[in-house]
Amino acid sequence: MESVFRQAQLSETEMRRFGRHLILPEFGIEGQRRLKAGSALLIGAGGLGSPTALYLAAAGVGRIGLVDPDRVEETNLQRQIAHGYSTLGRLKTESAAARMLDLNPELVIERHDVFLSVENALELISGYDVIIDGTDNFPTRYLVNDTCVKLGKPNVFGGVLRFDGQLSVFDARRGPCYRCLFPEPPPVELAPNCAEAGVLGVLPGVIGALQATEAIKLISGIGTPMIGRMLVYDGLDLSFDTVTLAKSPNCPCCSKPSGEIVLRAEPMVCSAPQPGGSITAEALLARLDAGEDVLLLDVRNPPEWAGGVIPGALTLPKPEIEAALRASGRDADAVLAAIPHSREVVLYCQGGVRSAAVIRSLAAAGYDSRLLTNLEGGFAAWEKVSTALVPINEAMDT
Ligand SMILES: [Zn+2]
Structure with missing residues (x-):
């Protein structure tokens, strides 16, 4: 049993700070060194x-x-x-x-x-x-x-x-x-x-x-x-x-x-009534391939966009949208102006959970939930059905 545990040396400060551990007979300096390693x-x-x-x-x-x-x-x-x-x-x-x-x-x-x-x-x-x-x-x-x-x-x-x-x-x-x-x-x-x-x-x-x-x-x-x-x-x-x-x-x-053992993305299950509609990645791809002008909104955080976004998607992080919904004034209006009231918006995040939350927030703030659509399985699902990824800058320019 002894050999499976690594140990690390403790500094003088650590010997002082962890004193109450070191005096536990069952734990002692050995236990502390194992924790550090x-x-x-x-x-x-x-x-x-x-x-x-x-x-x-x-x-x-x-x-x-x-x-x-x-x-x-x-x-x-x-x-x-x-x-x-x-x-x-x-x-x-x-x-x-x-x-x-x-x-x-x-x-x-x-x-x-x-x-x-x-x-x-x-x-x-x-x-x-x-x-x-x-x-x-x-x-x-x-x-x-x-x-x-x-x-x-x-x-x-x-x-x-x-x-x-x-x-x-x-x-x-x-x-x-x-x-x-x-x-x-x-x-x-x-x-x-x-x-x-x-x-x-x-x-x-x-x-x-x-x-x-x-x-x-x-x-x-x-x-x-x-x-x-x-x-x-x-x-x-x-x-x-x-x-x-x-x-x-x-x-x-x-x-x-x-x-x-094959890792797979289980679907998100939630019994809370979810406002808005939903679309599968396959159905979205079919609509885009048919030339339909779908307004896409990527609500992930900026570091996640580096791995690619759906071509043409608008990028607006969930915390910014939610902060704008809570706030009022010109800055908040500028953020929300990007999300139209009068046409369908397909929202997505990485797995479909955060975008569903944004839809709930938008619906609660008066957006017509019939025009808000969640991409099921999010960008992860999209990546599986599409190889047409573009770098982030290209997508933002469109
Ligand atoms: Zn098991």
Whole structure:
């Protein structure tokens, strides 16, 4: 067992700062050196990611990766405590990194300001010892699971909804994976309504702190990880139950040899009534190929445009649109003037989630939802059906 753990030397400052760890007989200097030599990747720097990021940084994990393309919004601050008013509008990875470095200046932080996708998941996840799933949507959750199974990485899972939380460690080498429990995403009518579902602000704090605990145990090699068990937390009654999980011999993921596991983008399921229409990438391509003048609006963030945009698309990041909808005045009007009221606009982001949120915001602000269309599966789906990508500058000039 000893040989699988790497160790790093501690500086004098670290010996002082981690004193309360060093005097724990079960942890000691050995545990601290293992933490420093170890690494964790946080998928999501939001509700679950905030406490996890802060506690892992404070505990002395040597290298932490943050995956999140979003920017800090005011409505995040009810639960996403790694951020604050001073970082509104900044990238969440940037905002969280500043807090983490304040707790532990020796920490190495690697920021990935992107959505986890079928294209980047293997590269991102392969670079870390422990993966922490702090996502709020099914496509990313399944992608994290499948990639971790394929690469043989432990996946510290956390989920929160309203007053309830769940926690487990999925490690297909030693126990079940997420698909052993839920082979496929739920049908739309059973899915929680995602971004619109409420959550008690402290709940992700409870579950995120437990995820941090499991990650620290895995990296330092202490205790018994939550493999093959799921913690079910009821915040209203305050009860913690533990359910035993079995590995499924028919699991569509972990029953296969890793070489046969194919990463795929699961569809976004959301039971919240979504205003506006939707279009598949194939149907959009057919309309464009037929010469139809379709007004496309790319609401991703600027770094994402470097990988290409749909030819002719207008580019306007979601945070800018939402800020303009909240604000008033000439600057806000200038932003919104780009989005016409009188003709159809096809909106897209990377996976179709953020653009759906923009459609909800526009509809709430008085736009005719019959003229707002969401590209299903977003740019990722478009890329699969089209090879006609153009560099960003060319698209912006049109
Ligand atoms: Zn499985």
